[in-house]
Amino acid sequence: MSKNVLVLPGDGIGPEIVAQARRVLELVNQQDSLDLQLTEALVGGAAIDAHGVPLPEATLDAARAADAILLGAVGGPKWDTNPDFQIRPEKGLLGIRSSLGLFGNLRPAILYPQLAHASSLKPEIVSGLDILIVRELTGGIYFGQPRGVRLKEGNVREGYNTYVYDENEIRRIGRVAFEAARARNKRLCSVDKANVLEVTVLWREVMEELSKEYPDVELSHMYVDNAAMQLVRAPKQFDVMVTGNMFGDILSDAAAMLTGSIGMLPSASLDVDGKGMYEPCHGSAPDIAGQNMANPLATILSVAMMLRYSLNAGETADRIEAAVSQVLDQNLRTGDIWSEGMQKVSTTEMGDAVIAALQA
Ligand code: IPM
Ligand code: MG
Numbered sequence: 001m002s003k004n005v006l007v008l009p010g011d012g013i014g015p016e017i018v019a020q021a022r023r024v025l026e027l028v029n030q031q032d033s034l035d036l037q038l039t040e041a042l043v044g045g046a047a048i049d050a051h052g053v054p055l056p057e058a059t060l061d062a063a064r065a066a067d068a069i070l071l072g073a074v075g076g077p078k079w080d081t082n083p084d085f086q087i088r089p090e091k092g093l094l095g096i097r098s099s100l101g102l103f104g105n106l107r108p109a110i111l112y113p114q115l116a117h118a119s120s121l122k123p124e125i126v127s128g129l130d131i132l133i134v135r136e137l138t139g140g141i142y143f144g145q146p147r148g149v150r151l152k153e154g155n156v157r158e159g160y161n162t163y164v165y166d167e168n169e170i171r172r173i174g175r176v177a178f179e180a181a182r183a184r185n186k187r188l189c190s191v192d193k194a195n196v197l198e199v200t201v202l203w204r205e206v207m208e209e210l211s212k213e214y215p216d217v218e219l220s221h222m223y224v225d226n227a228a229m230q231l232v233r234a235p236k237q238f239d240v241m242v243t244g245n246m247f248g249d250i251l252s253d254a255a256a257m258l259t260g261s262i263g264m265l266p267s268a269s270l271d272v273d274g275k276g277m278y279e280p281c282h283g284s285a286p287d288i289a290g291q292n293m294a295n296p297l298a299t300i301l302s303v304a305m306m307l308r309y310s311l312n313a314g315e316t317a318d319r320i321e322a323a324v325s326q327v328l329d330q331n332l333r334t335g336d337i338w339s340e341g342m343q344k345v346s347t348t349e350m351g352d353a354v355i356a357a358l359q360a
Pocket of ligand 1: 074075090093094249281283
């Protein structure tokens with residue numbers, strides 16, 4: 001039976017990198033007879049420009065109907081000054097995550113041996129790095145109520161947000177993380193700020209309770225400030241990390257950089273049934289948009305994750321990952337991962353190289 005993939009290019013470099021990922025998906029669709037139907041819709045700033053809102057009904061309906069979603073990136077300076085947060089590109093992304101219940105965000109940080117020298121850390125600290133960050137994606141301070149900016153006594157403006165998790169939300173992301181750890185090296189580090197924030201005291205308690213169901217997984221706890229430090233000091237101590245929405249946002253950027261470039265990292269955002277949205281970990285990079293220089297590999301690797309987790313095509317995913325490794329072996333590099341002696345290529349040339357590797 002045919003399956004639907006919704007493609008959401010978004011803003012900035014989004015359309016350029018998604019175009020390359022789409023070529024890859026169309027090729028493997030044909031090569032491996034996957035019977036995928038691709039459709040495209042607007043989200044983020046592109047949707048604001050066309051329809052006045054970052055997440056038009058039609059896009060949300062298409063997202064609900066799809067078996068999997070591939071997203072580029074959203075946002076840019078053009079829309080950043082709108083005082084109404086509802087009309088910001090980011091709301092489009094957050095709206096899909098929350099409307100579809102995509103609470104389980106998997107952000108692997110894997111160092112390709114070919115890129116050990118692109119990392120800002122010494123090769124011996126990062127070589128062989130393979131961490132999975134499991135980030136809760138539909139709760140916490142990103143979505144907590146009440147929120148806003150108000151006037152308090154004396155006409156003083158006050159901004160406020162609410163950091164809230166109930167035990168069910170903690171348990172369901174905990175399960176995703178324990179299961180992932182079980183399938184890997186069986187070590188799980190839960191990151192919190194339990195020395196200061198009550199909500200994370202509960203987080204820690206629930207993780208402890210859950211660990212009784214996973215006796216084969218070794219659970220540890222770390223405060224987020226220490227976790228940030230350990231990630232840049234000795235990142236290989238980690239196998240799987242699990243944390244809330246905002247800490248996960250921050251730590252996953254740091255972990256990404258360890259691998260040489262955030263331009264290499266895919267991510268998956270899954271609901272309870274494994275339906276998901278797949279996107280590169282990086283943003284819309286408006287500074288280099290439209291210049292055919294962005295790295296499309298994170299988006300291409302997101303296609304691989306999508307095939308593996310939502311479309312039951314693990315072997316095709318393996319082929320795409322092998323093709324990416326092969327183009328790195330050919331010393332082809334976009335600017336973000338380029339170093340002396342390597343051949344600098346454009347977004348489209350990188351796409352061409354992956355396509356050629358898949359056709360070989
Ligand atoms: C991410 C991004 C988003 C987030 C933004 C664009 C809303 O930084 O996916 O990490 O904060 O979740
Ligand atoms: Mg982020």
